[in-house]
Amino acid sequence: MNYRPLVLFAAGLASAPALAQSNVTIYGIADVGIGYAKAGDTTFTGIIDGVLSGPRFGFKGSEDLGNGLQAVFVLEQGYSVGSGAPASTSRQFHRQAWAGLRGGFGTIALGRQYAPGYKYPGRFSAGVPGTVFNSQALLVNSIPGASIHPGTDARWNNSIAYILGKAGGFMAEAIYSFQDDQSGDDRDEDDRAGIGVGYASGPIGVGAVYHYSKRAADDLKEVYVGGSYDFGGAELFASYQTAEAGDVVDAAVAYLGVAIPLGNGKLHTDVGQLSDDRNDDNDTTSVTIGYTHGLSKRTTLYAMVNRMDNDDAAGRGAAFADTEDGESTTSVGLGLRHKF
Numbered sequence: 001m002n003y004r005p006l007v008l009f010a011a012g013l014a015s016a017p018a019l020a021q022s023n024v025t026i027y028g029i030a031d032v033g034i035g036y037a038k039a040g041d042t043t044f045t046g047i048i049d050g051v052l053s054g055p056r057f058g059f060k061g062s063e064d065l066g067n068g069l070q071a072v073f074v075l076e077q078g079y080s081v082g083s084g085a086p087a088s089t090s091r092q093f094h095r096q097a098w099a100g101l102r103g104g105f106g107t108i109a110l111g112r113q114y115a116p117g118y119k120y121p122g123r124f125s126a127g128v129p130g131t132v133f134n135s136q137a138l139l140v141n142s143i144p145g146a147s148i149h150p151g152t153d154a155r156w157n158n159s160i161a162y163i164l165g166k167a168g169g170f171m172a173e174a175i176y177s178f179q180d181d182q183s184g185d186d187r188d189e190d191d192r193a194g195i196g197v198g199y200a201s202g203p204i205g206v207g208a209v210y211h212y213s214k215r216a217a218d219d220l221k222e223v224y225v226g227g228s229y230d231f232g233g234a235e236l237f238a239s240y241q242t243a244e245a246g247d248v249v250d251a252a253v254a255y256l257g258v259a260i261p262l263g264n265g266k267l268h269t270d271v272g273q274l275s276d277d278r279n280d281d282n283d284t285t286s287v288t289i290g291y292t293h294g295l296s297k298r299t300t301l302y303a304m305v306n307r308m309d310n311d312d313a314a315g316r317g318a319a320f321a322d323t324e325d326g327e328s329t330t331s332v333g334l335g336l337r338h339k340f
Contacts, residue, residue: 028057032081033302033335037321039328044321047082052130052292052302052337054150055081056095062102072107073099095155106164112157115175116196117148117224120207123198124226125149125239127257127270128288132319133304133333135272135286136239136255142274142284142316143243143251147192147211148224151319156192169201189216203230218246226255234260237270250277265293265300274316281313298339306331 032055035048049055058076065071076096078087088094091112098111121136131137131151140149147154156177163173172195179190191214198207209224226239237257243249257270269289276282290304308317308329317323318331 022061022063024059024061026057026059028340029053029055029337030081030340031055031335031337033333035318035320035331035333037318037329037331039317039321039323039330042322042324044318046320048132048320048333048335049080049082050130051132051304051333051335052300053339054087054095054131055079058093058096065101067103069101069103071099072102072109074113098161100161104165106162109161109163111159112155113159113161113175115147115154115156115159115177115192115194115211116173116209117152117194117211117222118150118154119173120196120198120209120224121149121226121239123200124205124207124228125237125255125257126228127237127255127259128268128290128304129292133288133290133306133331135257135270135288135306136253138286138306138308138316138319139253139272139274139284140241141319143253144249145213145215145220145245146222146243147194147213148209148222148241148243156194159192166200169199171198171200171207172196190214203232204228215245218248220245220249234258247278251275252277262291263293264295265291267291268304274314276314279313281311283311284314284316285309286316295336300337302333302335302337304333 031050031053033048033051037044056076056078060074063071074096075093077093078095096113098109098113100107100109125136128134137149137151140146141151146152157179159175159177161175174195177192179192181190194211196209206227211222213220222243224241228235228237239255242252252275253272255272260267272286274284286308288306293301295301310316310326312326315323315325317329323329
């Protein structure tokens with residue numbers, strides 16, 4: 001992969017006279033640990049990435065256009081801390097690449113960007129942080145084409161999005177993606193649309209998401225509802241989501257999680273259940289317990305343990321290891337995340 005254009009772009013940002021007016025920021029996350037998983041007679045031991053947050057680096061910025069209006073942009077790439085390899089060899093900015101306008105009306109953006117299904121579960125299904133050990137993520141990732149969770153295909157190409165700024169605790173956003181086929185007879189065959197609404201005020205938060213994905217065979221419809229409540233000594237998370245596509249997909253995931261402050265960190269636990277209405281022998285239960293410890297505002301240590309129990313026809317397991325049908329999987333992760 002040729003990184004010279006990216007290096008030149010970064011150098012240009014650092015030296016451009018407009019920097020003083022444009023407020024450009026270079027940022028990122030390095031999240032790396034060691035993982036172990038056992039499923040039947042198969043074991044895995046090695047370096048794992050992105051337990052709490054996917055490793056990334058990016059550029060974001062804004063320019064004040066006057067009268068409360070701003071031009072904004074984000075360019076963001078993912079990578080592996082363990083190998084140094086980019087998350088995608090086909091995209092210069094795999095995670096996000098968009099530009100738009102922001103004002104009192106909200107934000108209108110064009111490009112590759114997050115669908116509502118990326119953001120809302122992170123708010124309302126976060127008993128265990130991240131996607132590598134979070135039970136909802138582990139279960140939803142196994143649903144073909146699912147896009148409601150950060151660990152799924154929840155970044156949409158060639159999209160236009162509208163995000164309402166928080167108004168009295170209310171939040172809302174909508175997105176339409178032309179995906180990759182933007183011209184020709186089949187130009188709308190893979191289009192997608194999504195909407196998310198939520199409310200957060202004081203200790204309570206609730207949200208709902210709907211995604212619709214056009215496909216060559218049966219279109220996929222996904223619905224998510226979730227909520228959280230902060231009791232002071234503990235925060236409770238709960239959600240339920242479904243995915244349906246004709247005779248191909250008919251699944252539901254129920255989730256319950258708890259986060260309890262403990263010292264300079266938090267004790268996390270959750271449980272999730274995937275039910276496959278097409279096959280009674282394809283259900284899975286996932287349970288996780290973990291601890292995160294803040295060394296500073298930017299650096300966090302973590303330890304996670306997950307157990308997944310599969311029915312005879314189910315082969316779901318750790319995000320970083322393979323599992324055969326009917327096998328149960330135990331996985332462990334220890335590591336740290338640093339934000340910069």
